[in-house]
Amino acid sequence: MDRILLSHGGGGRQSQKLVRELFAKHFANHTLDQFGDAALLDFDFRTPSPESRVPQLAFTTDSYVVRPLEFPGGNIGKLAVCGTVNDLAVSGAEPLWLSCGFIIEEGFEVAALERIVASMAQTARDANVSVVCGDTKVVDRGKADGLFINTAGVGRCISKKSLSPNSIQAGDKILLSGTIADHGIAIMAARKELTLETPVESDCAALNELTNAIMEVAPDTRCMRDPTRGGVAAALNEWVENTDTGITIEEGAIPLNESTRAVCEMLGFDPLTVANEGKLLAVVPTAESKAALKAMQSHVLGKNAAVIGSVTTDNPGKLVMSTSFGTTRIVPLPSGELLPRIC
Amino acid sequence: MKIENIDGVTATVSAAGSTIAANVMLLDEPAIGEYVLVHAGFAIKKIDEQEAAETIETLNKLVDK
Amino acid sequence: MKYIDEFRNTAHTKALAKRIADIAGDRELTFMEVCGTHTMAISRFGIRSLLPKNLRLISGPGCPVCVTANDYLDHAIALARLPNVTITTFGDMMKVPASTSSLTKCRAEGADIRIVTSTTEALTLAHQNPEREVIFLGVGFEATTPTIAASLMLAYNDKLTNYSVLAAHKLIPPALEALLGGQLKLNGFLLPGHVSAIIGSNVYKPTLAEHNVAAVVAGFEPTDILRALAESLEQIVSGNYAVNVEYRRVVSPEGNTKAKAIVDEIFESCDTAWRGIGVIPNSGLRIREDYASYDAAKKFNVEVEPTREHKGCKCGEILQGLCQPSDCPHFGKSCTPDNPVGACMVSGEGTCAAYYRYG
Numbered sequence: 001m002d003r004i005l006l007s008h009g010g011g012g013r014q015s016q017k018l019v020r021e022l023f024a025k026h027f028a029n030h031t032l033d034q035f036g037d038a039a040l041l042d043f044d045f046r047t048p049s050p051e052s053r054v055p056q057l058a059f060t061t062d063s064y065v066v067r068p069l070e071f072p073g074g075n076i077g078k079l080a081v082c083g084t085v086n087d088l089a090v091s092g093a094e095p096l097w098l099s100c101g102f103i104i105e106e107g108f109e110v111a112a113l114e115r116i117v118a119s120m121a122q123t124a125r126d127a128n129v130s131v132v133c134g135d136t137k138v139v140d141r142g143k144a145d146g147l148f149i150n151t152a153g154v155g156r157c158i159s160k161k162s163l164s165p166n167s168i169q170a171g172d173k174i175l176l177s178g179t180i181a182d183h184g185i186a187i188m189a190a191r192k193e194l195t196l197e198t199p200v201e202s203d204c205a206a207l208n209e210l211t212n213a214i215m216e217v218a219p220d221t222r223c224m225r226d227p228t229r230g231g232v233a234a235a236l237n238e239w240v241e242n243t244d245t246g247i248t249i250e251e252g253a254i255p256l257n258e259s260t261r262a263v264c265e266m267l268g269f270d271p272l273t274v275a276n277e278g279k280l281l282a283v284v285p286t287a288e289s290k291a292a293l294k295a296m297q298s299h300v301l302g303k304n305a306a307v308i309g310s311v312t313t314d315n316p317g318k319l320v321m322s323t324s325f326g327t328t329r330i331v332p333l334p335s336g337e338l339l340p341r342i343c
Numbered sequence: 344m345k346i347e348n349i350d351g352v353t354a355t356v357s358a359a360g361s362t363i364a365a366n367v368m369l370l371d372e373p374a375i376g377e378y379v380l381v382h383a384g385f386a387i388k389k390i391d392e393q394e395a396a397e398t399i400e401t402l403n404k405l406v407d408k
Numbered sequence: 409m410k411y412i413d414e415f416r417n418t419a420h421t422k423a424l425a426k427r428i429a430d431i432a433g434d435r436e437l438t439f440m441e442v443c444g445t446h447t448m449a450i451s452r453f454g455i456r457s458l459l460p461k462n463l464r465l466i467s468g469p470g471c472p473v474c475v476t477a478n479d480y481l482d483h484a485i486a487l488a489r490l491p492n493v494t495i496t497t498f499g500d501m502m503k504v505p506a507s508t509s510s511l512t513k514c515r516a517e518g519a520d521i522r523i524v525t526s527t528t529e530a531l532t533l534a535h536q537n538p539e540r541e542v543i544f545l546g547v548g549f550e551a552t553t554p555t556i557a558a559s560l561m562l563a564y565n566d567k568l569t570n571y572s573v574l575a576a577h578k579l580i581p582p583a584l585e586a587l588l589g590g591q592l593k594l595n596g597f598l599l600p601g602h603v604s605a606i607i608g609s610n611v612y613k614p615t616l617a618e619h620n621v622a623a624v625v626a627g628f629e630p631t632d633i634l635r636a637l638a639e640s641l642e643q644i645v646s647g648n649y650a651v652n653v654e655y656r657r658v659v660s661p662e663g664n665t666k667a668k669a670i671v672d673e674i675f676e677s678c679d680t681a682w683r684g685i686g687v688i689p690n691s692g693l694r695i696r697e698d699y700a701s702y703d704a705a706k707k708f709n710v711e712v713e714p715t716r717e718h719k720g721c722k723c724g725e726i727l728q729g730l731c732q733p734s735d736c737p738h739f740g741k742s743c744t745p746d747n748p749v750g751a752c753m754v755s756g757e758g759t760c761a762a763y764y765r766y767g
Contacts, residue, residue: 003513003516003517004516005512005513005516006512006515006516007512007746012746013746014746017746189361193524193529194363194525195363195364196361196362196363197361197362197363198360198361198362199360199361200361258359258360259359259360259361261359261409262358262359262360262361262409263361265358265409265412266344266358266361266363266381267525270452318767321454323416323453323454323630324416324418325416325417325418325420325421325453325630325631326418326421326422326425326458327421327453327454327455327457327458327630328454328457329451329452329453329454329457329766330454330765330766330767332764332765332766335745335746345410352562358409358410359409364528366526366528366555366558368558368561368562368670369554369555369558369664369666369667369670370664370666371665371666378410378411380602380605380658382551382552382555382602383498383525383526383527383548383552383555384525384526384527384528384529384555385526385528385554385555385558387551387554387555387602387605387606387664387667388605388606388658388664390411390657390658391656391657391658391660392657394656394657395411395414395657397656398415398635398656398657399414402417402420402423402424402631402635403420405420405423405424405427406419406420406423408423
């Protein structure tokens, strides 16, 4: 491989390969090698007996290159705050502080910048986080496609048990907080090249209140994830890949807006592979699943929450779906840059 | 998809409340309200609603057997 | 959604599955779905989960990207490297490995290559960028060809001088003829739905008349495919072989006459090479001399590198149904959707891609 391709930024296998074979090779440390949504850290990491250490701090970063910058339901700034807050939340942390780096193209309208920043500020306030530091760079016209944003986030670990896909067991239930594919479709529709008009809006939202509510009533929750690039299909496949458990989901149980479904059909997309920016997947032991579902449904962001399937010993390593028309099929790990610059 | 509007060779076609443009120059006399098969941005054939209804009827009969 | 949901109904699929099992009994039967969209639909809808094990579905040469030989892509890449050229293409072509490169790699090196979902987008690009030459990669069977022909007609009528097509369109009926003349033992064909919407169902009759093989033109929804299989089984059991149409709501005996006329205005048939099968007479289309200024092969003079096919790649045999993806030494090892060796693994309608992903 001598040049970087778009697919290296897609979040799929190519991205993973680049991270492992280039970045992780050089940065090499135990924490990085966990490849979690956030790094779980403790200040006493230099003392012996690592097994007894409990992480105190979660730390994560994300860059946002979404096109277009503003879209129905959100903008690059709101996305930047929510995305980083969510990475901390699903790792079992209380998000506290964000940093925010802007790379702005020469000529970018100040009014647009202010709109985006005001939106970020509001989103941060609503999520109970503060932007405590930042940076601004400007590059020549033509070198930054308007605006790129990087956010890093720090949170306090609050989950009683460490959340990890390694804890997943056969019999556990898969919970999904609401309708899928809305974000990806809203982005597609907002791109000028397509003549698509649709009422679908991005679901961009901060999920920390929802994750708190779940962990409150379901302390044995195995793990959580916000299914962004690659959608639910990527997230669930990644959880069971190379393990001896599989996941079976019911198509009929998956919340999906009629408009989103129609657009997916029109464009030939499988909704399971389309990005979400305000949805949560959680693996919860059966004993706690009813309570967890109720807690989700009581929150505005989880009003359409549903149990969509369970972890099985059948089809180990695979994600399988019972369709709404009586068949069973494998849902593969999505590949390639299905929709570039979606977040 | 359903033809909602025609402007020259470009039609607006809809499904469940969302719309997209489709070129209709491959069809003979496309009309508003008709259902069409859209492929690569063009409407390539009209859907025969009578035949569709008959197909569904046949399927329903099969279930009842 | 209308005309989709009605054909995704559990009561119907279960009844059809039972009917198929009842008629088939324990006969060992093999059907070929000719069209790549069917290959994809069968996997995506989990159709095999409803079929008895003695019914085998194999994929045919109906994936346009898969049957296009490397020299076409090498030519496209050479064109992409010309100054002021914008290549527009359907997404499938991007990752296909050509002799030494791919459109994706070429784009990473700086070529202007854009994925479009319709020739109308390519025409818009041409109108908006008069200083650039917009070339569309015309690959596809009879369902897609009219859309490329239409774009050329529009370009011609608008006197647009910066739009052209590198054409590699192919025709299904001659391919069926070639398959039937080969070593393959088949009990029936699932004939392509959208191709047939354009060409009509009558056109298959001369080709299939001499052969004892079931043939049903099928739609793409789950009940369409199952119903077509049930109808094929009825033909086999009764011995009354014919070309039937399951997809009656879209396919008529004559097809879309207007679309056919537009194609005929722009294109003429020619002999063309299909990956793995070789040259099939009158199985391809080339742009007529009258429209030579819209033919990228004639408009631009480029040196194309010598063609290299990939050793050991069994795409050719797989396309003819002569072997399965698992018979290819590269399958799943050196050839995966992210690192494809052959076109069958990278195209959305490719057999190997479908088998790799859906098992």
